[in-house]
Amino acid sequence: MDKMTQLLKLLENTDTIELNEFRMDFEELELNIMPAIQQVVQTAQRQAQQAEIVREAILAEEFKPPIYNYPGEVAEVQLGAGTRKPVFLGGQKALYRFEEPQPNPPVVTFDVFDIPMPGLPRPIREHFEDVMEHPGDWAKKAVKDFGANMVTIHLIGTGPKVMDKTPQQAAAAIEEVLQAVDVPIVIGGSGNPEKDPEVLEKAAEVAEGERCLIASANKDMDWERIGNAAKKYGHNILSWTQLDMNNQRELNRKLLKVVEMPRDRIVMDPTTAALGYGLDYAYTNMERIRLAALGGDDELNFPMSSGTTNAWGAREAWMKESPMPEDSEWGTRDFRGPLWEIYTGLPLALAGVNLFMMMHPLSVRVLKETTQALLGMIEGEKVDISNWIKEV
Amino acid sequence: MKVQSPLEVYNYLPGTNCKECGEETCMAFASKLIDRSKSLDLCKEILDDSYKEEYEKLKEMLSPEIKEIIIGIGDKAVHVGGEDVLYRHQLTFYNQPPFAYDVTDVMDEKEITERVNFVSNYKKFYVGSFLRLDMIAIRSVSDDPKKFAECVKKVKDLTELPLILMSFNPDVLEAGLEVVKDKRPLVYAANEDNWQKVAELIDKYKVPVVLFSPDLDKLASLAKTFVEMGMNELILDPGTYPSGKQLMSTFERFIKLRRSAIKDGNKDVAFPIIGIPAIASLVSKGKDELEQAISESILTILETIKYGDLLVFHNIAPYVILPAIHLRFNIYTDPRSPVRVEPGLFEMGTPDENSPLFLTTNFALTYFTVKSDLESNNINSYLLVVDSDGICVEASVAGGQLNPGKIKEAIEATKAKEKIKHNTLVLPGLAARLSGSTEDETGMKVLVGPTDSGRIAKWMEDHWQTKA
Ligand code: B12
Ligand code: SF4
Numbered sequence: 017m018d019k020m021t022q023l024l025k026l027l028e029n030t031d032t033i034e035l036n037e038f039r040m041d042f043e044e045l046e047l048n049i050m051p052a053i054q055q056v057v058q059t060a061q062r063q064a065q066q067a068e069i070v071r072e073a074i075l076a077e078e079f080k081p082p083i084y085n086y087p088g089e090v091a092e093v094q095l096g097a098g099t100r101k102p103v104f105l106g107g108q109k110a111l112y113r114f115e116e117p118q119p120n121p122p123v124v125t126f127d128v129f130d131i132p133m134p135g136l137p138r139p140i141r142e143h144f145e146d147v148m149e150h151p152g153d154w155a156k157k158a159v160k161d162f163g164a165n166m167v168t169i170h171l172i173g174t175g176p177k178v179m180d181k182t183p184q185q186a187a188a189a190i191e192e193v194l195q196a197v198d199v200p201i202v203i204g205g206s207g208n209p210e211k212d213p214e215v216l217e218k219a220a221e222v223a224e225g226e227r228c229l230i231a232s233a234n235k236d237m238d239w240e241r242i243g244n245a246a247k248k249y250g251h252n253i254l255s256w257t258q259l260d261m262n263n264q265r266e267l268n269r270k271l272l273k274v275v276e277m278p279r280d281r282i283v284m285d286p287t288t289a290a291l292g293y294g295l296d297y298a299y300t301n302m303e304r305i306r307l308a309a310l311g312g313d314d315e316l317n318f319p320m321s322s323g324t325t326n327a328w329g330a331r332e333a334w335m336k337e338s339p340m341p342e343d344s345e346w347g348t349r350d351f352r353g354p355l356w357e358i359y360t361g362l363p364l365a366l367a368g369v370n371l372f373m374m375m376h377p378l379s380v381r382v383l384k385e386t387t388q389a390l391l392g393m394i395e396g397e398k399v400d401i402s403n404w405i406k407e408v
Numbered sequence: 409m410k411v412q413s414p415l416e417v418y419n420y421l422p423g424t425n426c427k428e429c430g431e432e433t434c435m436a437f438a439s440k441l442i443d444r445s446k447s448l449d450l451c452k453e454i455l456d457d458s459y460k461e462e463y464e465k466l467k468e469m470l471s472p473e474i475k476e477i478i479i480g481i482g483d484k485a486v487h488v489g490g491e492d493v494l495y496r497h498q499l500t501f502y503n504q505p506p507f508a509y510d511v512t513d514v515m516d517e518k519e520i521t522e523r524v525n526f527v528s529n530y531k532k533f534y535v536g537s538f539l540r541l542d543m544i545a546i547r548s549v550s551d552d553p554k555k556f557a558e559c560v561k562k563v564k565d566l567t568e569l570p571l572i573l574m575s576f577n578p579d580v581l582e583a584g585l586e587v588v589k590d591k592r593p594l595v596y597a598a599n600e601d602n603w604q605k606v607a608e609l610i611d612k613y614k615v616p617v618v619l620f621s622p623d624l625d626k627l628a629s630l631a632k633t634f635v636e637m638g639m640n641e642l643i644l645d646p647g648t649y650p651s652g653k654q655l656m657s658t659f660e661r662f663i664k665l666r667r668s669a670i671k672d673g674n675k676d677v678a679f680p681i682i683g684i685p686a687i688a689s690l691v692s693k694g695k696d697e698l699e700q701a702i703s704e705s706i707l708t709i710l711e712t713i714k715y716g717d718l719l720v721f722h723n724i725a726p727y728v729i730l731p732a733i734h735l736r737f738n739i740y741t742d743p744r745s746p747v748r749v750e751p752g753l754f755e756m757g758t759p760d761e762n763s764p765l766f767l768t769t770n771f772a773l774t775y776f777t778v779k780s781d782l783e784s785n786n787i788n789s790y791l792l793v794v795d796s797d798g799i800c801v802e803a804s805v806a807g808g809q810l811n812p813g814k815i816k817e818a819i820e821a822t823k824a825k826e827k828i829k830h831n832t833l834v835l836p837g838l839a840a841r842l843s844g845s846t847e848d849e850t851g852m853k854v855l856v857g858p859t860d861s862g863r864i865a866k867w868m869e870d871h872w873q874t875k876a
Binding site for chain 1: 510690722732
């Protein structure tokens with residue numbers, strides 16, 4: 017054994033060591049301090065100090081909450097006017113409530129379709145089976161039974177490959193919904209880039225003065241025509257891009273400069289990818305957008321919307337069981353679906369989303385309750401956790 | 409990490425460009441240290457005695473803002489904390505919060521065994537590997553040292569997973585520690601009342617410890633006191649509350665602690681934070697199954713995203729665990745590079761010259777989804793994985809990373825044509841618009857498959873079986 021190892025051995029077996037003595041040794045020997053020895057030295061020092069301090073009172077140390085000022089703020093957008101009860105989005109001047117009161121809690125808009133949608137997952141169908149033939153009844157149920165703040169009427173039936181309904185037929189569905197409920201509405205196209213401009217233009221016209229949200233203008237369709245229609249008939253416009261902050265900025269700029277849309281009538285959809293299928297991209301994109309807005313970027317400082325319903329596209333949400341034999345049980349699908357929607361929506365609420373497009377009544381309730389609780393709007397049941405270890 | 413530029417780091421490196429670290433220059437190594445893709449000990453020169461001062465300096469410069477703590481021993485040990493940023497896009501988050509599941513010293517043997525085995529064996533396949541659970545938390549409900557020690561012994565015999573010993577009673581903790589003192593468990597917890605006794609235990613057993621107080625002044629004071637006593641393997645519990653205004657304050661305490669540590673440089677609280685979603689059951693106990701699942705899930709989401717570094721759960725229903733482990737994985741994925749796999753030609757099952765040749769991209773999520781669909785449906789085939797820079801099918805078609813030129817290159821590089829007789833390539837449905845140009849470019853017959861690889865089996869019945 018060389019000297020070093022001998023010393024190490026010695027130290028290993030010694031629990032307490034006189035610090036002074038050790039220091040002497042150490043200087044005399046001029047050792048290469050190997051990490052192991054270092055550790056022992058530290059331990060020894062620690063023990064020497066400890067004996068005195070442990071008996072003393074805790075050091076008082078005031079914790080200063082980290083509160084910051086932000087140069088920018090999010091625009092406040094009013095949804096609903098005319099025969100609608102208005103709802104407000106945005107208006108945030110800070111990231112967190114403890115820095116500055118947050119003016120408007122997140123809002124949920126319930127998905128309603130102009131056709132019966134045979135493809136909807138069962139856990140959702142079972143809540144709406146009786147009303148799917150009539151968008152008006154569907155909307156009414158969403159508001160009355162499930163507390164929707166708003167309703168989205170998706171004009172899926174106008175899609176050339178779906179039912180190729182005419183803009184007039186679409187207009188009838190919108191009128192039906194407007195009659196049935198007095199909450200603000202979102203009007204969505206079928207996503208077909210050729211047909212949407214025409215359909216949404218007509219829709220904007222029949223809903224004139226109701227201050228709806230027209231969904232949406234995106235870069236690969238005639239955004240100018242859709243934007244102009246929204247502006248002319250007194251609506252808000254949804255500016256939709258795919259997971260790219262720079263594209264979002266560019267489209268917003270076009271809506272501001274070319275369409276000359278007023279600042280308080282733009283909402284953004286930076287795209288929602290489901291948990292497990294790109295939520296990381298969606299989350300970070302939105303978080304960056306919100307930080308940019310508060311940092312003073314006036315091309316990104318609009319409220320954000322999330323198509324949270326996308327969560328239902330994830331296999332884990334709808335498949336009966338895992339296709340992988342090695343996987344542990346996934347558990348009942350009836351619970352997985354709504355949880356997947358909550359797990360997609362709530363993280364995005366933390367990233368800054370103001371408007372959620374959702375589908376399952378339970379997910380809607382949880383999202384609303386939780387975001388309102390985080391803003392201090394719900395008293396809630398108080399518990400004492402000082403003895404939680406025994407009580408859980 | 410305090411340093412931002414590689415130059416600051418470079419100044420302390422030997423500067424010999426000896427390449428031992430695997431980098432061409434010391435400067436290149438410096439930038440790898442900054443983005444934490446390499447560790448300092450790879451430079452052999454700097455370990456030399458003559459660089460002792462520089463080494464110490466660098467160690468300090470490069471240490472993460474939030475202390476990193478190891479719990480457990482061996483390859484199941486977990487790393488807790490070690491974070492450097494408040495938002496993942498600023499760099500990345502590093503150590504996924506370990507998930508611990510509880511058992512108690514009043515559960516019967518059967519229940520303990522079932523729970524521990526379930527947690528130890530749990531797995532879910534996702535982008536190329538299995539997501540798993542990490543720890544067992546043992547709660548003392550009896551408050552009886554003997555009972556607790558027996559329970560710890562049982563668990564220890566059942567699993568290699570790292571343990572958390574939970575009680576506010578130092579005698580109980582000590583009884584547990586005696587059983588697993590060589591396993592480096594985490595002790596939970598020191599609070600305002602018991603801290604002196606717990607500190608003695610920590611000093612005696614040299615294990616990491618949780619400090620508990622929902623009052624941030626007191627929590628910071630406790631931390632400072634422990635550090636002063638020479639104990640710095642600390643984890644902070646600012647208290648988890650399940651609902652209403654208490655929930656709001658819980659969320660805010662987590663944020664305040666982490667912000668204060670990282671942005672304001674408050675060293676007193678630069679420690680990992682533990683979250684206890686299990687506490688949800690204090691309010692949801694009597695409610696129905698789904699309500700229980702939801703209340704614990706809400707805490708899980710908030711604490712996974714905002715700064716929980718270690719989480720303790722009570723609910724082990726599979727549908728509760730499933731989304732939680734995906735959220736954790738997503739949030740802790742390195743945003744600087746997509747999760748990708750090596751491109752190439754892969755055999756699914758036992759293909760022959762009549763088997764189909766499928767094409768997909770090298771985004772890990774895409775590759776593993778397609779692979780598992782082919783394998784679980786027993787479809788013997790070749791899978792050609794094209795380098796799309798790690799982008800999924802639809803986005804890489806839209807963005808141009810998947811194109812006929814790349815497809816041709818991949819076919820040539822892998823000699824895929826030689827494996828098959830039918831000269832046919834099957835594209836994903838979402839790449840349909842590349843079919844014409846791919847035929848022209850490769851001289852192969854191109855078929856367009858379904859948009860979801862889960863439907864390939866059905867597609868085969870209509871489009872392949874008849875053909876072969
Ligand atoms: C996450 C995501 C991103 C991430 C990509 C991350 C990554 N590493 O891939 C990022 C943020 C980088 C991104 C960027 C873009 N995206 Co993107 N993105 C998505 C999103 C949300 C999810 C995609 C995903 O992960 N799917 C899961 C994987 C597993 O799917 P997959 O690869 O397609 O594989 C499936 C099928 O193709 C099939 N399959 C696969 N292989 C094979 C093989 C055979 C033989 C068969 C039969 C089947 C098959 O089965 C698989 C399982 O179902 C989708 C929207 C959505 N929800 O689908 C948009 C989407 C794909 N993106 C879109 C666009 C337009 C873009 C951008 C061009 C936008 C932009 N910002 O400019 C860029 C392009 C970037 C680039 N190429 O450089 C559009 C594509 C529209 C189109 N059809 O052209 C989508 C559909 C969004 C939308 N609705 O507009 N995107
Ligand atoms: S091993 Fe050290 S000295 Fe050699 S090149 Fe790398 S950093 Fe420079």
